[in-house]
Amino acid sequence: MADAGSIDTLVWCPTSGERRGLHWADGSIRERAQGAPTIGLPEGACAVPGLIDGHLHLILGGLGLExxxxxxxxxxxxxxxxxxxxxxxxxxxxxxxxxxxxxxxxxxxxxxxxxxxxxxxxxxxxxxxxxxxxxxxxxxxxxxxxxxxxxxxxxxxxxxxxxxxxxxxxxxxxxxxxxIPAPSVDGRRRALDAAVRHLHALGVTGVGSMEYGVDLEHVLAPCRHDLPLRMAVTLLDRDWPLDVTQGVSFERTDRLWVVGYKSFIDGTLGSRTARMHAPYADEPSTRGLWTELAAEGLLRDWAEHVLANGLSPSMHAIGDAALTAALDALERDERRVGRIEHAQTARAEDIARCAGRIISMQPLHKADDAPSAPSRLGASRMDRFFRFRDFARAGARLVFGSDWPIVTCCPMAGMRAAITGIDRIGAVVVPEQSLTPTEALTAYTHEAARALGFPAGCGTLQAGAPADLTILDRDPRSADWVHAPPRVLMTIVGGEIVHRSS
Ligand SMILES: [Zn+2]
Missing domain, CATH: 3.10.310.70 (Diaminopimelate Epimerase; Chain A, domain 1)
Incomplete structure (x- = not known):
């Protein structure tokens, strides 16, 4: 059994608990896999479900490596x-x-x-x-x-x-x-390969990626059966009226599928284009911008069109007014498949509306935006900034990712930001919103898998689940996340070792 394997270290899954040792065969986790060779790992190593980056731009990230x-x-x-x-x-x-x-x-x-x-x-x-x-x-x-x-x-x-x-x-x-001259199809395929290698080295076994239909067709679809990670594509094509044919008819595999479409409601805090309910503290002439369909009053029609076709509308909403608009657009989303991306600022009344909703956040955006947030928002609005804890308490389904290439796609760096509240200049920001390692890992595994339509069992380590594993050098529950976050030793996708740290 060439693709069978076994490890005998600590195994920890936030949804199925802790145990010693794990076996797999034919790409799936088994109670016991006869004849599976044991992979030697250092003392103290800890296997967790394969990490999923819930929001990145894979091909753009690969191109960005150049x-x-x-x-x-x-x-x-x-x-x-x-x-x-x-x-x-x-x-x-x-x-x-x-x-x-x-x-x-x-x-x-x-x-x-x-x-x-x-x-x-x-x-x-x-x-x-x-x-x-x-x-x-x-x-x-x-x-x-x-x-x-x-x-x-x-x-x-x-x-x-x-x-x-x-x-x-x-x-x-x-x-x-x-x-800008577009890179050739070959150039984009090379970018895809480079991006996947980069992610494997960081312990990532699956992604939710924002891509254009043309790349889905020419770059991704040809490797739909042998892509060395799992990839849920959200299509960035945003013409109105939206033609969803490509998303609806895409023939899914357990490596590649289309989960939905993306729309932008506003911009970013850093450039004061995120749409706020009240003016920016450091530029009182503006409350930010409505962009694209939101600017034309078509956001709700768009979201309902995507939902009616069985797909997930994904909405970029960074300002607190953009979050309100996103929630309004999802009022008829009974299946709760719509995804609100970023949700960097939120009013209390909107937090309460997020119960059962997918809130897809990027902890390293907090670390990046935190130094300028007090001047943008003013001290009195800092309690609206990156409310991980409040979203969790309200029953929102937190999904974590990076938004690579905008920030690094290292999940350990993202977990550190979510767990410690430490920003890019070393200050601890709104620590009352920080999460536990278990909560942060759940957002990078189980919840990301559910929100993005991963194959059954992904994001957990129960028997029958795909054998997607990330092996860390230490237990994330007891790690010193400030000074010595866990490091990735090995990455396994579908039972195949795709990265081994040297
Ligand atoms: Zn993005």
Whole structure:
């Protein structure tokens, strides 16, 4: 039995309890698997259900592994130096694509095209860490039609009224993005492979991924039977009226299926485009933006159309007013399959409406947004920020993920943020909302599997479940999550070892 195996270490599953040792054969967990070779593991190792990242962008993440990473830049000079260094290594004609910048890391100065002057005819596009804004070089600006602003977007202008090169929301997505040469199908397949390897090394055995229909058809569907992880696709195609044919007719396998469609209600807190009930504390002229269908009053029609076709509407809602709108749109979702993504701020009256609803959150967004949240929201609204505990208490079904490539897709880093409340600069933020290791692990396994339509048993380690396992170097219940979070030793998908740490 080539694909049978067995481990004799501690096994801990939040839904089926603790035991010693586990066996599998033919890809599934068994009470006993005759002749299964025992895989040796260090003393103290602990097997948990395979970790599921409930919200990421797999192909984009894979492509991003090749982009210039500006996430750690703390000054304009550093951004310019790194861009120059990359420029020097790129062949002529190639676009220089970067991501990860965050003006909060250098005092708030907004980047402009001038930051990329002196690079000849190189085209540069640098995405903000949340991918809700980008700044482009003058060479790119010359290619774009900046004469009119699309609804739900902003072309940032200087005092004289000229575009600076910074584009926000719909302006970034609908003006800048289409100008960037699309990677070939082969390039996207390579990105998929790179992304999967990256996730395996982090202990991830399954994902909920946001993808375009064209990639589902050309990049993903050809590997629907042998994809080395499980993947629930939420389609990003958002034309209205929405044609759901592709999602409804997709032939599912136990590795790849379509769970629903995605819509954006608002933007992000960092760029003050998340839609709030009251104005931003540090910019009282704005309450943020309604985007896309929400801006046109069509969100509810859209959600009901997706539901009527047996699929899950997934709604990006970061501001507290966006959460209200998402809940309104799901009023007739009796099966409770709609997913509210992010839910970074919430009023008490909306928390109560979340009972039984899928709330898909990203703990590392809390760590990233926490340093600027008090200025955006004002001290009096910080009790609305990342209410993990309140959602759990209200009976919401918490699903955790990363939103990679916007932040790292390391589930141990996400669990640490959810358990400790520690943000990216080391401060502990709204610790009363922190969760226990058991709750955080449940959100990364069992609840993610349920919410995303994984094969039966996924997210647990009971007999009959697919043998998807993540083996950690220590028990997450007793680990010191501040100083020494668990590390991934091995990742197993369907009984096959796909990663072994060296
Ligand atoms: Zn996302």
């Amino acid at each position: 982009m210039l990473d500006l996430a750690s830049c703390t000054s304009r000079a550093e951004v310019e130096r790194r861009v120059r260094a990359r420029h020097a290594t790129l062949e002529p004609g190639r676009w220089l694509l970067a991501q990860g910048w965050n003006e909060d890391r250098w005092g708030g100065e907004q980047p402009t095209a001038a930051w990329f002057d002196g690079l000849g005819d190189r085209n540069v596009v640098a995405w903000r860490m949340d991918h809700h804004a980008c700044v482009v070089s003058r060479t790119v600006m010359a290619r774009l039609d900046l004469s009119s602003t699309p609804g739900g977007g902003e072309i940032v202008r200087d005092a004289a009224g000229s575009p600076t090169g910074l584009l926000r929301e719909a302006a970034a997505w609908h003006i800048a993005k289409p100008a």
